[in-house]
Structures are given as structure tokens and as C-alpha cells.
Amino acid sequence: MSTGPRYLALADELGALIHSGALRAGDRLPSVRQTCQTRHLSPATVFQAYYLLESRGLVSAAPRSGYFVNALPLGASPRTSQPSAQPGPVAVSELVFEVLGASSAAALLPLGSAFPAATLFPLEPLRRALQAGMRKLEPAQITAELPLGHEGLRRQIALRYLRLGISMAPDEIVLTNGALEALNLCLQVLTRPGDAVLIEAPGFYAALQALERLGLRAIEVPTHAGEGADLDAMAALIAEHRPKACWLMTSFQNPLGSLMPADKKRALVALLAGAGIPLIEDDVYAELHHGPDAALPAKAYAPQGQVLHCGSFSKCLAPGYRVGWAAPGPYLRQLQRLKLMSSLGVSLPAQAGLNEYLQGGAYDAHLRRLRAALASQQQAMLAALQAQLPAGARMTRPRGGYFIWVELPAACDALLLQRQLLAEGISTAPGPIFSARAEFRHCLRLNSGHPWDARMAAGIARLGALAKAQLAP
Amino acid sequence: MSTGPRYLALADELGALIHSGALRAGDRLPSVRQTCQTRHLSPATVFQAYYLLESRGLVSAAPRSGYFVNALPLGASPRTSQPSAQPGPVAVSELVFEVLGASSAAALLPLGSAFPAATLFPLEPLRRALQAGMRKLEPAQITAELPLGHEGLRRQIALRYLRLGISMAPDEIVLTNGALEALNLCLQVLTRPGDAVLIEAPGFYAALQALERLGLRAIEVPTHAGEGADLDAMAALIAEHRPKACWLMTSFQNPLGSLMPADKKRALVALLAGAGIPLIEDDVYAELHHGPDAALPAKAYAPQGQVLHCGSFSKCLAPGYRVGWAAPGPYLRQLQRLKLMSSLGVSLPAQAGLNEYLQGGAYDAHLRRLRAALASQQQAMLAALQAQLPAGARMTRPRGGYFIWVELPAACDALLLQRQLLAEGISTAPGPIFSARAEFRHCLRLNSGHPWDARMAAGIARLGALAKAQLAP
Numbered sequence: 001m002s003t004g005p006r007y008l009a010l011a012d013e014l015g016a017l018i019h020s021g022a023l024r025a026g027d028r029l030p031s032v033r034q035t036c037q038t039r040h041l042s043p044a045t046v047f048q049a050y051y052l053l054e055s056r057g058l059v060s061a062a063p064r065s066g067y068f069v070n071a072l073p074l075g076a077s078p079r080t081s082q083p084s085a086q087p088g089p090v091a092v093s094e095l096v097f098e099v100l101g102a103s104s105a106a107a108l109l110p111l112g113s114a115f116p117a118a119t120l121f122p123l124e125p126l127r128r129a130l131q132a133g134m135r136k137l138e139p140a141q142i143t144a145e146l147p148l149g150h151e152g153l154r155r156q157i158a159l160r161y162l163r164l165g166i167s168m169a170p171d172e173i174v175l176t177n178g179a180l181e182a183l184n185l186c187l188q189v190l191t192r193p194g195d196a197v198l199i200e201a202p203g204f205y206a207a208l209q210a211l212e213r214l215g216l217r218a219i220e221v222p223t224h225a226g227e228g229a230d231l232d233a234m235a236a237l238i239a240e241h242r243p244k245a246c247w248l249m250t251s252f253q254n255p256l257g258s259l260m261p262a263d264k265k266r267a268l269v270a271l272l273a274g275a276g277i278p279l280i281e282d283d284v285y286a287e288l289h290h291g292p293d294a295a296l297p298a299k300a301y302a303p304q305g306q307v308l309h310c311g312s313f314s315k316c317l318a319p320g321y322r323v324g325w326a327a328p329g330p331y332l333r334q335l336q337r338l339k340l341m342s343s344l345g346v347s348l349p350a351q352a353g354l355n356e357y358l359q360g361g362a363y364d365a366h367l368r369r370l371r372a373a374l375a376s377q378q379q380a381m382l383a384a385l386q387a388q389l390p391a392g393a394r395m396t397r398p399r400g401g402y403f404i405w406v407e408l409p410a411a412c413d414a415l416l417l418q419r420q421l422l423a424e425g426i427s428t429a430p431g432p433i434f435s436a437r438a439e440f441r442h443c444l445r446l447n448s449g450h451p452w453d454a455r456m457a458a459g460i461a462r463l464g465a466l467a468k469a470q471l472a473p
Numbered sequence: 474m475s476t477g478p479r480y481l482a483l484a485d486e487l488g489a490l491i492h493s494g495a496l497r498a499g500d501r502l503p504s505v506r507q508t509c510q511t512r513h514l515s516p517a518t519v520f521q522a523y524y525l526l527e528s529r530g531l532v533s534a535a536p537r538s539g540y541f542v543n544a545l546p547l548g549a550s551p552r553t554s555q556p557s558a559q560p561g562p563v564a565v566s567e568l569v570f571e572v573l574g575a576s577s578a579a580a581l582l583p584l585g586s587a588f589p590a591a592t593l594f595p596l597e598p599l600r601r602a603l604q605a606g607m608r609k610l611e612p613a614q615i616t617a618e619l620p621l622g623h624e625g626l627r628r629q630i631a632l633r634y635l636r637l638g639i640s641m642a643p644d645e646i647v648l649t650n651g652a653l654e655a656l657n658l659c660l661q662v663l664t665r666p667g668d669a670v671l672i673e674a675p676g677f678y679a680a681l682q683a684l685e686r687l688g689l690r691a692i693e694v695p696t697h698a699g700e701g702a703d704l705d706a707m708a709a710l711i712a713e714h715r716p717k718a719c720w721l722m723t724s725f726q727n728p729l730g731s732l733m734p735a736d737k738k739r740a741l742v743a744l745l746a747g748a749g750i751p752l753i754e755d756d757v758y759a760e761l762h763h764g765p766d767a768a769l770p771a772k773a774y775a776p777q778g779q780v781l782h783c784g785s786f787s788k789c790l791a792p793g794y795r796v797g798w799a800a801p802g803p804y805l806r807q808l809q810r811l812k813l814m815s816s817l818g819v820s821l822p823a824q825a826g827l828n829e830y831l832q833g834g835a836y837d838a839h840l841r842r843l844r845a846a847l848a849s850q851q852q853a854m855l856a857a858l859q860a861q862l863p864a865g866a867r868m869t870r871p872r873g874g875y876f877i878w879v880e881l882p883a884a885c886d887a888l889l890l891q892r893q894l895l896a897e898g899i900s901t902a903p904g905p906i907f908s909a910r911a912e913f914r915h916c917l918r919l920n921s922g923h924p925w926d927a928r929m930a931a932g933i934a935r936l937g938a939l940a941k942a943q944l945a946p
Contacts, residue, residue: 139591347820348793
């Protein structure tokens with residue numbers, strides 16, 4: 001997949017080996033001379049790759065002996081969740097608004113934010129693309145393209161599907177006001193009030209709110225912090241409760257960061273197809289894999305099946321533009337109509353600008369920089385957490401995205417912690433907002449999407465200190 | 474209200490007198506010399522005003538004797554509608570999609586379109602404002618301003634309310650993805666499935682679709698083509714059916730173009746307040762008054778009351794930007810939350826661009842040009858309709874907006890006419906799509922928002938010929 005500079009490809013490849021455990025703490029990297037020979041690279045290229053790995057905190061140089069793999073912060077991973085087995089109504093909205101409302105001030109240290117730092121995005125090139133895209137727009141397009149969305153942009157999105165090996169016509173894509181609208185529309189197409197829907201636990205609070213708003217019951221599936229929803233448990237829940245839909249984030253799940261492996265995605269698709277249950281696949285973090293290889297969505301394993309795949313540019317390119325989409329497969333026509341009735345269409349300047357930017361060909365270079373930044377920020381935050389959190393704390397090490405899920409000792413109260421930290425100018429996202437029944441009270445989600453600096457380090461130190469204080473006798 | 478060139482103010486003033494009937498066909502305008510004296514204007518200014526009135530088709534020059542008021546196309550107005558008195562479920566969506574789907578091709582003569590011509594909007598200044606607005610946006614604003622919307626833009630909207638004498642804080646305004654999202658959110662805040670909602674008949678098809686989608690029952694209120702909903706009939710329907718909300722377009726209603734007079738708006742507000750029924754006031758054509766004076770919304774007569782006022786820039790400034798708003802009064806918090814859950818926020822480039830444009834101060838000059846164009850296009854289309862339609866046809870002469878509602882002789886079939894005209898490359902909006910029960914079969918809505926030219930004239934001629942052919946024995 002890597003088409004950028006050679007040093008970056010090499011660094012990404014070695015970084016992935018380290019993350020996967022193929023290279024372990026203390027292992028020596030091949031010498032620069034060896035690597036030059038085996039890979040036909042110049043010494044400058046190999047040095048540059050090794051420097052980058054060092055700056056990501058993955059390796060250290062030992063004078064005269066070469067580069068060695070660092071110990072990753074290897075505290076235990078959180079355990080597979082054990083949510084309530086009975087489906088039930090969702091009642092989380094009030095809590096979510098209370099927490100988010102308090103956390104939105106721009107001056108806060110944004111450990112609880114849902115977005116990466118805006119400075120990680122190509123704001124200036126996007127502005128230029130916006131201008132150029134609008135200049136090219138014919139007046140007649142303005143109203144004619146509104147219902148279906150900008151054709152060029154749908155084509156660009158279709159091309160990115162094609163790169164993943166998924167055949168998709170531009171006409172099969174419904175542009176929406178962010179992926180959140182796509183999710184809401186998909187749920188409305190598939191369900192009626194009172195229906196049950198399978199979701200992960202913990203799960204994205206906006207999905208929980210959507211369920212609550214539409215009067216749906218949540219069936220929370222036990223979810224592994226590394227590999228996502230437990231399919232055996234899901235099969236049992238399906239047999240017992242006959243849900244009408246399943247909503248999952250299969251890659252770099254919010255808040256766990258879990259990545260369902262390819263084989264498991266295949267099995268998921270087979271399980272749901274067998275039960276006749278459509279899958280709403282929320283895949284907004286797909287582009288944010290830290291290693292060189294993209295994770296295929298479940299959609300790739302069911303090209304003709306009932307997978308409603310939802311994506312967005314909000315997390316990987318253009319926050320604030322509010323451009324997302326759904327590729328709803330057999331539900332295309334229903335979704336198109338529901339969108340027409342709900343909001344007519346997506347803001348045209350944003351669509352024209354994104355189309356222009358994507359056509360320009362700079363997207364992949366931006367993504368490589370963004371992924372490298374997210375990977376290195378995550379390493380730094382994990383190291384700080386390892387040093388500061390109380391003994392017994394567990395945390396995820398996602399291979400993509402920018403969330404870290406922390407499981408504190410059971411006696412900790414993340415809602416109390418959230419209020420205490422807020423008083424010191426630090427936001428966090430406490431576990432209960434990710435649960436249909438306010439569970440995960442000793443857990444929290446941290447955002448590692450902001451450049452690591454002294455302020456971030458101080459914030460993690462305060463988090464650790466306050467958590468320890470809660471445990472003091 | 475007029476702050477533009479003096480000749481324009483004079484032409485608007487005289488034009489309004491003509492439209493209101495104070496000046497009638499054959500009346501002589503005051504001579505240029507008289508007008509110069511009484512109004513302290515230069516002869517050039519007065520001549521420019523009279524030329525403009527002439528170009529609008531309102532007056533004619535008679536050599537050596539001055540300017541005379543033309544006969545307006547004074548066919549009868551449509552009668553007050555008599556919709557079914559029983560509330561019932563709405564089942565219009567399928568027909569609306571069928572008609573609109575067939576009518577969206579850019580090559581059609583857009584007599585059925587819902588938008589004015591894009592060329593009537595300041596596309597180039599808007600593009601520059603978009604660029605400047607984005608340049609001024611701080612990166613931190615991008616995510617911080619998303620939930621509530623761009624503060625500067627909310628302030629600009631609040632200032633426009635203030636010009637109407639309505640006190641409104643920026644924080645009382647909820648920005649939405651067009652007024653359509655605002656309408657949908659208002660209905661969701663006020664109703665539950667099965668509730669009844671008062672609406673005009675004929676009424677805007679998207680509102681009918683919203684009712685259908687939310688499982689609401691429509692109570693269609695008899696509506697006068699000139700002055701809007703019949704309040705006596707409304708009072709009786711309220712007493713009988715206890716609706717949960719009322720949704721009206723009080724100024725330049727779609728499709729009638731009716732304008733509820735100020736006193737009637739006051740009475741409407743009192744009637745609904747007495748019954749405890751909130752009013753959703755859809756006011757997206759407010760800025761498009763043809764005469765010099767703005768029409769105050771019902772909101773102005775109930776500043777603290779239960780009026781959820783909805784506006785938009787889509788019809789008066791920036792089609793395709795999808796920026797609308799609601800000023801929901803006491804329902805502010807509920808609406809804010811529902812919007813957060815539905816689509817999070819509005820596209821930021823569009824908001825930043827509109828804020829910049831409005832701050833720049835060119836909006837009023839644009840509106841004056843737009844209003845003059847819409848008034849003169851309406852005159853031309855009315856004259857053509859008068860000449861071409863079969864005897865017995867009635868039509869509205871709205872004082873704002875760009876719709877003309879035509880009531881053909883009862884034997885005509887507007888759905889058949891729509892298909893016949895479509896085959897000739899001409900779109901129309903047949904009456905049944907504006908009714909909860911597919912009534913108004915002999916009516917249609919025409920769009921006079923496009924520059925009048927030979928192609929438009931030929932389209933109206935074909936409409937007339939096909940309607941007459943339907944009546945032939």
C-alpha cells in the first residue's frame with residue numbers, strides 16, 4: 001500500500017513488526033549496512049527510517065552497537081467486557097450531555113475530546129481546494145447536485161473503495177452530514193421503535209443516544225479490548241433476542257480501539273447473514289491505521305450482502321466539514337429517500353472542496369504524516385500512563401485511531417475523576433457514557449490525538465495522582 | 474427599510490402602490506417634474522425609477538403624455554381551499570419522489586423547481602467570503618464551534634432579527650442543515666407518533682413528507698390564496714382534534730405565495746397561545762418581499778411565546794450551502810440536544826463564509842437586486858399565463874417569493890399535464906404533491922424564479938396549449 005518515501009515505508013514496516021510482537025523489546029534491528037544490502041536502499045534512507053522509529057519511541061540507539069527495540073509499555077490489556085445480558089432501553093443521553101457540555105471549552109486539555117488536534121490536518125491546502133472547487137462549480141450544479149451529492153466526490157470515495165478491492169459505483173454512495181447522520185438514517189431504515197439492536201460494550205455514546213432517541217433496545221455484546229465483539233456471545237444473544245440490526249465499529253473501535261481481525265470479520269459477516277441481520281458498519285477510523293496496511297472492513301467480505309458501510313472525512317482529513325457517507329448496499333434507495341426528507345443534502349462548498357483536494361493527489365501523503373503522528377503520540381501517552389497510573393490499571397494499545405481505553409482498579413470512580421480533573425482544566429471521557437446502563441464506572445477513554453508536550457504529560461500525571469488518591473485508605 | 478439608490482426606493486414604492494391596487498390600470502403616474510419637486514429628487518433619478526417600472530411591465534410611457542399604469546393580469550385568484558376536514562395519515566411521499574425524481578435533470582425548463590436561478594445569487598462574492606472566512610478560522614474553533622455553530626454567524630442572524638424589532642441573543646439560535654432539518658427537529662421535539670399537526674392546504678411537500686415519516690396525522694386547514702390559513706376554520710379544527718403543533722408558512726407560503734397580514738398573524742398567535750399549541754413558523758421566504766417593506770413574522774407578535782421560528786439562507790443568498798436555523802424560544806435546549814444527536818453540527822466552511830459575507834455589508838444590496846428580479850420575472854410570467862391559459866384558470870399574484878399557484882378548470886389533470894410537459898423537457902410541480910391526500914388535482918405550482926426569456930415564454934405557451942387540449946371535447 002505504501003507509495004511514499006522509501007524511508008517511511010521501511011519505518012512503517014519495522015514499526016508494524018514491533019507492534020505485532022514479531023520484534024520484541026531488546027531485539028536488535030538489522031544493521032544499517034545489512035539493510036542497505038538486502039533492500040537495495042541508500043544508507044541515508046535507512047538512517048532516516050531508524051531515526052523516525054527512534055522519534056516514535058519504538059527503538060533506541062546504543063552507541064557503536066546499533067538500534068534496539070524498546071520495551072513497549074506492556075501493562076495488561078483490559079479484560080473482555082461483561083455487559084448485562086438482557087436487552088433494555090438506553091438511558092445515557094442526559095449523562096452524555098452533562099459530561100460533554102462541561103468538556104467542550106476550547107481552553108481545556110482535551111483528553112476527553114472526540115477529535116484529533118486540528119493542527120494535524122492540512123488546513124491550508126484544504127482552504128485552497130475549497131476555493132478552487134467552488135470556482136469550478138457550475139451554477140446549475142448548485143441545486144442539481146444537491147439531492148444526490150457532488151458526483152465528483154462520490155467518484156473519489158468510490159475510488160478509495162476500489163483500492164481496498166471493493167467494487168463500488170459512485171451511485172451506490174449516499175453523502176451525509178457526517179457519519180452521525182449516516183448512522184441515524186441507517187437505524188431508521190432498519191428498525192421500528194421497540195426493536196432490539198446489537199452493539200458493542202463499551203460503545204460510542206452517539207450510537208447509544210441514537211438508540212435512545214429512536215426508542216430502540218440495546219443488546220450489548222461482550223467485547224474484547226483487542227479484537228472486538230465476541231462472536232460466540234453474539235450468536236447466543238441473536239438466538240435469544242432476535243435483534244433487527246447490528247451496529248459495530250469493526251476497526252479501531254471507539255472507545256476501545258479494538259481491531260477485529262480479518263478472519264473474525266469474515267465470521268461476523270457469515271454469522272449475521274445466517275441470521276438475516278443487517279450490519280451497520282461504522283468505519284470512520286479506517287484510514288487511521290498506524291502500521292502500513294489498511295484494515296479491510298467487513299463490507300469487503302460481503303460485497304453483495306446486507307452491510308451498510310459508513311465512512312467520514314471528519315477524523316482523517318477535514319473536521320468541521322461534516323461530510324460523511326453510507327454505502328448501504330441493498331438499502332440504497334430507502335436511505336437516499338430518507339436523507340432527502342431529513343436534510344435534503346450536504347453542504348456543497350465542503351463537497352466541492354473535498355473533491356478538489358482528493359483529486360489533487362495529496363491525500364495519501366497527508367494520511368502517512370497523520371498516521372505517523374498518531375502512532376508516536378500514542379506511544380508517548382502509553383509510556384506516561386504506564387509510569388503514572390496506579391498499580392493494576394489496564395489499558396488498550398490500539399493499532400489505529402487515537403483513543404486509549406483505561407481500566408482503573410475497580411474502586412476508582414471515573415465520573416468523580418472526570419469532575420476533579422475538569423476543575424483543573426483537564427477533560428476526560430468517563431466509562432459510563434459508553435454504556436447503555438452507565439456501566440464501566442472505573443474506566444475512561446483518553447484521546448492521544450493531540451501532540452505530546454509538557455502540558456499533556458502534566459495532565460496524565462494529574463490523572464494518575466487523582467486516581468491513586470481515590471484508592472488511598 | 475430601503476437604504477439603496479433613490480431611484481430604486483421610488484420604483485419600489487410606486488410598484489407597491491400598483492400591486493396593492495392603490496394605483497390602478499390607466500392611472501397616470503405623477504409627472505417627472507412634479508415628482509422632482511415633491512420628493513426633492515433629480516430628473517435623472519425619477520426617469521430611472523420610471524424606466525425600471527416600465528421594464529417590470531408595471532407602467533407604459535405614452536408619447537408626450539407621461540407614464541400610465543398597465544393593466545395587471547387580473548384573472549381571478551384561486552378560491553380558498555376546502556381540504557378534507559378529518560385528520561388523517563399522510564401518504565404523499567411516493568408521489569413526491571416520483572415527480573421530483575423525474576424533474577431534477579438540469580436540462581429541463583425548471584418551471585417545477587423549488588429554487589430560483591443560481592445566477593441570481595452573488596456566487597463570486599460568496600466564494601471570496603468563503604475563502605476569507607476560512608482563513609480567519611482558528612484551528613481550535615473547528616471542533617469547538619461545531620456543536621453550537623459559528624458564533625459570528627449566529628450573531629449576524631440575531632442582528633437581522635433585531636432589524637425586525639425582534640430581540641434575539643445569538644445563543645437562542647440553533648444552526649441546522651438547512652431549514653428542512655430545523656423543521657424535522659421541531660416536529661420531533663413537539664410530537665410523538667400518532668399526534669395530529671395543523672398544516673396549510675395546499676402545503677409544502679417536504680413538510681408533508683416529514684409528517685409521514687414521523688407517523689403524524691395531518692389536519693389540513695382551509696387556506697386563502699392571498700392571506701393564508703383561515704383562522705375560524707383553524708379554531709374549529711383545534712377544538713375538535715386537539716393537535717399537538719401547528720406548522721405554517723406565514724409569509725409567501727409555498728406553494729400559494731400567500732402572505733398572512735400583520736393583524737391576522739397577531740390573531741393567529743393569540744389563537745394558538747390560547748389553545749396551548751406551539752407554532753412552527755417556517756419563514757424561509759421572508760427576505761423575498763417584492764415591495765420595499767419586510768413582512769414581520771408571527772414570532773414578532775409573541776416574543777416570549779411558543780413560536781419556533783425557522784429560517785434559511787438557501788432561498789435568498791446561498792443555495793447549496795445548507796445553512797438554516799431555528800429560533801425555538803422555550804424549546805431551545807431540547808432542540809440543541811436533538812440536533813447534536815442527529816447530525817452534530819453544520820458544515821463549518823459554509824458557516825464561516827456566510828458570516829464573512831454578512832459582515833461585509835453587501836447582503837442588503839444583493840437582496841434589493843434579487844427582489845427586483847423576482848418581481849419583474851413574476852410580472853412577465855403572470856402576463857404570459859394570462860395570455861396562454863384556458864378561460865376560467867385562476868392564479869395567485871404573491872407579493873414575495875417566486876411561486877405562482879395556478880388553478881386550472883376542474884376538468885384538467887395536472888399529473889397528466891406534468892408527464893406531458895416533462896416529455897417536452899419542461900418540469901412542473903403538480904398540485905397533488907402539496908396535499909396529504911393527493912387533492913388539488915387540477916392545480917399546479919410554477920416557479921417564476923428564473924430569468925424570463927423566449928424559452929420560458931415557449932414553456933408557458935406549451936403549458937397553456939396542453940391544458941386547453943385536455944379541455945377539448
